[in-house]
Structures are given as C-alpha cells and as structure tokens.
Amino acid sequence: MKSFRLLAPVFLGAMVTLTGCSSSESEEEKIVLANMGAQQLYDRASESMEVGNFSAAAQTLSALDSRYPFGPLSHQVQLDLIYSYYKSGKIDETLATVDRFIRLNPNHSDVDYAYYMRGLTNMESDSNLFQELLTIDRSDRDPSKSRQAFEDFRRLIEQYPNSKYAPDAKKRMLHIKDRLARYEIAIARFYMRRQAYVAAANRGRYVIEHFPDTTQVKDALEIMVSSYEQLGLEDLRLNAMKTLKLNFPESDFIS
Template sequence: MKSFRLLAPVVLGAMVSVAGCSSSADNEEKAVLANMGAQQLYERAKQSMEVGNFSAAAQTLSALDSRYPFGPLSHQVQLDLIYSYYKSGKNEETIATIDRFIRLNPNHSDVDYAYYMRGLTNMEADSNLFQELMNIDRTDRDPSMSREAFEDFRRLIQQYPESKYAVDARKRMLHIKDRLARYEIAIARFYMRRQAYVAAANRGRYVLEHFPDTTQVQQALEIMVSSYEQLGLDELRENALKTLRLNYPDSEYIS
C-alpha cells in the first residue's frame, strides 16, 4: 500500500500532463483553423478525407460550416461533413447534419444522397460489431433503428425512383425486412417458452402478412402450427399446416 501511495501522484501527474498536452494540441488546432480562409479550410478537409482521417476532416468542415454557413462552398461542405461524421462513427452528428441539410435544401439535387446516408447511418446504429465478430445472435434487440432506416430508404425510392442510390436502397430494404422478421420470430419463440400461445401465433401471422418475401416464413408457419395445436384450434392449425406443407414439404412439423 505504501508503494501505491508513492506511485499514485506520479501516475496522476502523468495523466494530467497527457490531458494538458491533448488540450494544448486542440487549442493549437483551433488557432490554426481560425486563421484560415474558406478555401484553405476546405482544401485541408479534403486532404484529411483523402488519407482517411475523417475525424480531422469533420472538425475542419464543422469549423468551415460555422464560419461560412452561406458561402459558395456551403452545400458541398455540408455533404462532405455528413460523410465524414458517418465514417467517424458519429451517428447522432450525422443524422443532425442530414436533417438540417434536408430542411434547408429540400430541392437540392443531392437530397437523394442525404436520404440514402440517413438510411445507412440508421442501419449502422442498429448493428453491433462486437456481437457480429463473436457470432452472438441478438435478433431480439430493439429494431427501432432498422425501422428508421427502412423508412429512409422507402422515402428515397418513393420520391427519387431514378436516383443512382435507389438500387442499393432496395437491396438494403430486403435485408432490413429479414432483420425485422427475425425479430418477430425471436419474440414469438419467447412467447412460446412462456406458453403465451395466442401472442406467439399472432407474431407468426404478422410475419406472413408483412414479411412474406423473407427467409423467416417457414419458422412463422411452424410457430403458428404449434401454437394453434396447444390452443386446440384445429381448423387454424390445419390451415397453417396446409400452407406449410405446400411451401416447405421438408419441414419437421409435417408428419
């Protein structure tokens, strides 16, 4: 304990020193940016983006946007700022910048890009890189951000069907629909474990009605067959079983 007490001031001093250096560097960077004109700032931001330093690019673009909000570069600065925030993993800042751009420039030629980036950002917010790397299945996590992304892509396709981003947006919507369907199946299985068979069957039927073009339809039908059997609803069970047999003849529920 004595050695720890002797070491603690040294460690604390080092931490303060590092923090001081970091603060000093930030202040120096702000001073450098303050002395630059609009074109110089933009060139600096582009250089940062070219080498993949999007965090630095975002800082420069944010300073440029604040100082010259109505300059000749303002629209491009905001679009580059959206991308730099996105690449830096700053989802909240990305969404805020996108929403401001759309609100202030509803007729701009790149509004479709803004909606596309909004969808990408919300998809990113729904993912969990650690769980994906560890192959952890968390399909039961809240899908609200995926729903937001789906709506962003839907709006893009509806308002700008000829957009160069429309094809990719449609592909991503299919992926999101499968994600939402898997969530419904996960909740349905939770209800099955709780013997809440009415709720489980309703979740299965919801998948059939809203996500019929996903990979989860077979599981939805199997849940419905099992739930209706537990509830003694023979006619509904037979209807679900008939549909299951017709579309998925190899299902283990068919015997």
C-alpha cells in the same frame, strides 16, 4: 506495493503532462483554423478525408460550416460533413446534419444522397459490432432504428427512383425486412414459452402477411402450426400445415 508507490507519482506526472500537451495542441489547432479562409479550410478537410482521418475532417468542416454557412462551398461542406460524421461513428450529429440539409435544400440535386445517408446511419445504429463478432443473436432487441432506416430507404426509392443510390437502398431494405421478421419470430417464441398461444400465432401470421419474402416464413408457419394445435383450432392448424408442406417439405414439423 512499494514499487507502485514509487512509480505512481511519476505516472501521474506523465498524465498531467500529456493532458497539458493535448489541451495546448487543441488550442493551437483552434487558432490555426481561425486564421484560415474558406478554401484553405476545405482543402484541409479534404486532405483529412483522403487519409481517413474523418474525425479531424469533421472538426474542420464544422468550423467551416459555422463561419461560412452561405458561401459557395456551403452545400458541399454539409454533404462532406454528413459523411465525415458518419464515418466517425457520430450518429446524432450525422442525423442532425442530414435533416438540416434536407430541410434547407429540398430541391438540391444531391438530396437523394442525404436520404440515403440517413438510412445508412439509422441502419448502422441498430447494429452491434460486438454481438456480431461473438455471433450472439439479439433478434429481440428494439428494431425501431431499423424501421426508421427502412422508411428512409423507401422514401428515397419512391421520390428518386432513378437515383444511383436506389439499387443499394433496395438491397438494404430486404436485409431490414429480414431483421424485422426475426424480431417478430423472437417475440412469438417468447409468447410460446409463456403459453400465450394466441399472441404467438398472431405474430407468426404477421410475418406471413408482411414479410413473405424473408427467411423467417418457415419459422412463422411452424409457430402457427404449434400454436393452433395447443389451442385446439384444427382447421387453422391444417391450413398452416398445408402451407408448410407445400413450401418447406423438409420441416421437422411435417411427419
């Protein structure tokens, strides 16, 4: 305890010193940026991007965008700002910059890139790094961001089918569909535990109708078979079982 009391003032003093230095450096940075011209600012941001310092790049690009909103570099600055915000993990700033670019430049040659980045950003905001690292299945979490990402990619493909980003967007849409199907299955299983068999069967049927090309079809059919059995709906159970046997003969539900 004595040791802590002796060290604490020194530690706190160091904290104050570091905070003061940080504040001073921040003010100096603002002064430096304020004295730079448009090309100098852009070159500085480009250097930051090249070394992977996207947070610094975003700060410089934001300053450039504010001071020269209609300059010859304005479009490229906004596009680079979108990417820098995205790489910095600043979801709200990325989406706001994307939406502004699309609104102000609907006919720009790179507007397809803006739609693509909107989809990527919404898709990213639905993921959870820690859950993925720990392999925790959270299929039941709200998929609204994934739905928005799907819509972003769909719009890109429909409006710009020849875009160089379209092939990757299609692949990501398949991944998102599987995510949405897993959500429906998670909810269906919740209903099964609650003995809400009609609701469970409806969720299973929804997966079959809307996500037939996902990995969740087998689970959906099994839920339908089990639910119809509990409800005493023999014809529906037999139809679901027939489809299950035809497509997934290895299912444990087939005896």
